[in-house]
Amino acid sequence: xxxxxxxxxxxxxxxxxxxxxxxxxxxxxxxxxxxxxxxxxxxxxxxxxxxxxxxxxxxxxxxxxxxxxxxxxxxxxxxxxxxxxxxxxxxxxxxxxxxxxxxxxxxxxxxxxxxxxxxxxxxxxxxxxxxxxx
Amino acid sequence: xxxxxxxxxxxxxxxxxxxxxxxxxxxxxxxxxxxxxxxxxxxxxxxxxxxxxxxxxxxxxxxxxxxxxxxxxxxxxxxxxxxxxxxxxxxxxxxxxxxxxxxxxxxxxxxxxxxxxxxxxxxxxxxxxxxxxxxxxxxxxxxxxxxx
Numbered sequence: 001x002x003x004x005x006x007x008x009x010x011x012x013x014x015x016x017x018x019x020x021x022x023x024x025x026x027x028x029x030x031x032x033x034x035x036x037x038x039x040x041x042x043x044x045x046x047x048x049x050x051x052x053x054x055x056x057x058x059x060x061x062x063x064x065x066x067x068x069x070x071x072x073x074x075x076x077x078x079x080x081x082x083x084x085x086x087x088x089x090x091x092x093x094x095x096x097x098x099x100x101x102x103x104x105x106x107x108x109x110x111x112x113x114x115x116x117x118x119x120x121x122x123x124x125x126x127x128x129x130x131x132x133x134x
Numbered sequence: 135x136x137x138x139x140x141x142x143x144x145x146x147x148x149x150x151x152x153x154x155x156x157x158x159x160x161x162x163x164x165x166x167x168x169x170x171x172x173x174x175x176x177x178x179x180x181x182x183x184x185x186x187x188x189x190x191x192x193x194x195x196x197x198x199x200x201x202x203x204x205x206x207x208x209x210x211x212x213x214x215x216x217x218x219x220x221x222x223x224x225x226x227x228x229x230x231x232x233x234x235x236x237x238x239x240x241x242x243x244x245x246x247x248x249x250x251x252x253x254x255x256x257x258x259x260x261x262x263x264x265x266x267x268x269x270x271x272x273x274x275x276x277x278x279x280x281x282x
Contacts, residue, residue, distance in 0.1 A: 003263055030258035032272050038262050052266065061269050090142060091186035094149040 003040075005052045006081050007074055009122040011039050014053040017121040021099045024051070043084070077104075077123045089114050089130040147172040148182050155191065159198050160221045165191045195221075200235045203228070207244040208251070216240065 008014035018024045024041040027050050032038050035057070040050040056074065058067035073079065086092040089107050093116050097103065104125060105117035116128045151172045155163060168191065169179035183191045199220040206216040214225060217240075222228035232240045253260060259267055 003266075005266075028254060028258075028261045030254045030261060032258060032270070036270070036272075038258060038266075038272075059271075087188045088186040090145045091149055091152075094142070094145050095152065098149060098153060 002048055003050050003052060004082075005054045006120070006124055007056050007070060007079075007122070008053050008120070008124070009056065009071060009074060011037055011053055011055050013121045015039060015041075017101075018051070018053065021096065021101055075123045077119060077125055079123075080125045080127070083127040083129060085129050085131050087131060089116060089128065092128065144182065145186065147174070148179075148186050151179070151183065151191070152187065152194070155195055155198065159195060159202060160219060163195060163221070165195070196231065197235070200232060203232060203240065204236070204243065207240055208247045210244075210248075213240040213244065 006014075015026075015029075018041045019026060022043075024043055025047070027040040027042050027047075028038060029040075030038045037055070039053045041053065042049055042051065054061075056062060056067050056070045058064040062070055093103065093107050096118065101118050103116055103118045105115070107114060107116045114130045117125055118128055119125045151168050154168060154171075165179075166176055169176045172179060174182065180190050183189075183194070187194055189197065199222065202220045203216050206219060207213070211219065213229070217225050217228040220228075222231075229240055232238075232243070236243060238246070259272065262272070
């Protein structure tokens, strides 16, 4: 896979979250017309995986009603968009908490692995695991 | 989680040391002093830092400076200004390390980035998968320059 989308409420805020807090790198940031922007970021160790931070805007992929519904669903944390892995879960958990990232589950050893859950600035949630459990 | 509390306390100190490096990479960072501040022996500090981040503090600081240099070079900052702005004290050591890390010289990297930025602003559709562009109504005939 080389492209995947995450729907966000605000691209400026999402840029700050994914780049300045998670440490992702900007791949492409292109103005596409008034109020429209193609913004993709990559996890630092996966330069080939572009995550498109898609603004939920009516008139394009969504009609007005769908866009409003989508914004509400994202904001209330309906969507879990994936699993990230880090080198060390406790260190990453401490660092992201220090940067203001909201965790809905602290690191916990489960039968399937060591896991925490966090939310992005829009409300999308992710699992955070560890590459090799220590 | 009860058994994790002592471990989390150690992690908290290591993470604070890492964040200190993140915030002060441009200065003359003394890693010995950071180890002292975190109440670790130097050896213990290096071992724990590497366990958490996969790099020694020195390796991490160097890699961070190179990454920050790449960002500055993308903003038309000169190679010399970039070198000193990210904490290197010698242009030759910066250029050598930059090339070993990225495979290209700082000036060539800057030129490549400038050309890429120009290409993105001139024809952004080159950088967007077609299905995304079509779904968003971004067609070939659109005048992207209206917002530049």
